[in-house]
Amino acid sequence: MGKGRLEAFSDGVLAIIITIMVLEIKVPHGDNPEDLKPLLPIFISYVLSFIYIGIYWNNHHHLMHAVTKVSGSVLWSNIHLLFWLSLVPFATAWMGENHFSKWPVILYGFILMMAGVSYYILAHCLTGIHGKDSLLAKAIGNDRKGIASIILYITGIGCSFINPWIGFSIYVIVAAIWFIPDRRIEKKIENNHREQQ
Amino acid sequence: MGKGRLEAFSDGVLAIIITIMVLEIKVPHGDNPEDLKPLLPIFISYVLSFIYIGIYWNNHHHLMHAVTKVSGSVLWSNIHLLFWLSLVPFATAWMGENHFSKWPVILYGFILMMAGVSYYILAHCLTGIHGKDSLLAKAIGNDRKGIASIILYITGIGCSFINPWIGFSIYVIVAAIWFIPDRRIEKKIENNHREQQ
Amino acid sequence: MGKGRLEAFSDGVLAIIITIMVLEIKVPHGDNPEDLKPLLPIFISYVLSFIYIGIYWNNHHHLMHAVTKVSGSVLWSNIHLLFWLSLVPFATAWMGENHFSKWPVILYGFILMMAGVSYYILAHCLTGIHGKDSLLAKAIGNDRKGIASIILYITGIGCSFINPWIGFSIYVIVAAIWFIPDRRIEKKIENNHREQQ
């Protein structure tokens, strides 16, 4: 079974998620810069979510690059990941419209956390069918970055009960960590190519 | 005639259907967990529909995998299937907003049933052009699962006249049955590969 | 220059057009079958437009199948076609919400006519770069079907001034004519394959 359609379907869903979020930035009635001001928090949460979906697409791209086969459980792990990411536009809009108040920031963090968990499941589902000695398994390794970000999301959710801005800042930090694409896989593949030559 | 664009178009439509449903979960004005409560039935129907579209994508993937050629009637059978699936977001929203009351649950079941019937037509249209002895025909077999789920949808619609929750439960059961990807095709292909070696 | 991305982009746009039209069928507040009644004209226009977009995707598929190269003017002819098709959801909603009254039916016909004209331009742009003796040119021939449907659209628009239902009926007839996929190309390719053997 090929990975082509899994990539195509994921690309489609991620492309739609990243684009429909903009529909939540409602066009104001006035035509002055001041009329755009109330949209600022919505815009900020849009930017963060855009980067997050970009990160997921990027890492999905890198992950799938090292994949040679897929199974039924991989297909469903992938749909599971897409499910949590599909809730990002809702959480983004709720957080933006309520100016980063407590509960919306907590929900946003919860959805990011669940997306992180489902990405972790997908990655381990893939290493399961490729074997422990596969290029993919070596590339992912013990997946410290994935586990660290889940812990950071939980910390962010916890801190949001005290002050949602701390929680929000932690989500920004996780995005910054992942912004750098998953070079582990890229490197391993390069090394592998060199060794084979 | 290749199957590439049929897969690409179907992936696109399914990706959009699965994603635009989230637009029906309207962002509440308040920022408390209680403000999310009224969204619970809408969210539940969203989850079920997400799984259903996931199932259709998954089975479509498996079905097309064994396909080697397509015809004009295959293209239209496929568009027919996509038509019924395109009505899922509407039925999902109507069912969720009316808290699973009688008529919306019946309509939801009717659309699932029509999608099931059109998938059946598509599968048999494909076996028609591949021949009775083809890998595809053997893999689909007498399609007991497809017929059973259509009967279950009709049962669910009938039971909804008495109590819509019974109907809804039956739709959940059908989803559970199909959640396991269509292993028939996967197995047949594997066996075929082994025999050829 | 390959035709791959032209197909991918067109598939994407057509998949979105065919799916977002469903967003115009607003979920009613009541939960009775009578609450669905006012949606009937919107639903009928949705079905017709769904079939039309299906026809365009189908014929685009057949047309591109015989194509071996594309040029800058082909890319723009294709975007021109997509432009008119992108207005179909608007015209569909306007026609449905106004119960097939005069001006909406005329606008719907006008947009169908412009889509027909731009498809004609695209086809002739393609035969231009493939040459008069190409498989594609032979397959399209004098394109009687394309010209006939444009004349029928104009007739439909004209008749709508007297009675919009006559106009609407003519649009249904054109859809019925095109519903049968463009067998000309399919046949020519088959014949060509046979001759080569």
Next chain:
Amino acid sequence: MGKGRLEAFSDGVLAIIITIMVLEIKVPHGDNPEDLKPLLPIFISYVLSFIYIGIYWNNHHHLMHAVTKVSGSVLWSNIHLLFWLSLVPFATAWMGENHFSKWPVILYGFILMMAGVSYYILAHCLTGIHGKDSLLAKAIGNDRKGIASIILYITGIGCSFINPWIGFSIYVIVAAIWFIPDRRIEKKIENNHREQQ
């Protein structure tokens, strides 16, 4: 690392952007031609944005055609470009609804300028990894057209402070300049093919 998914994701996002803009053309309640009149400015801004997204897709197509490899920074440069283009529907609707008044025209120009800048970054990021003597680098050359259009955008923004129609006219001129696909790359590739023969 292949360019396939980068193209697929970009095609998906551009296809959605170009299509969801039509959702901003709200269906009027009346059914007379006069009821469409207030939509005229919205329609005009829709047409211009449709052409702009068409231009970006077209040039992206030509640019990627000469690309043989991608890197992490290319993926992010591409997402950066898509980010600015994703704001086009918002700016289009704001400009159209306010009948091309000062600030909306300035914002529209600013977003076009940022898209132009990010396209420039993407192109130079690609030449960076392909080398100065690569086909791609030669084809893009000193990118006079890209720099000229950024200067024109800035001029347009400046002129909008005096009269927004001058600004709008300049954006139309830039679109007209780019409407002609980037023949530089096409030509270089053709010449290269000839030299190799």
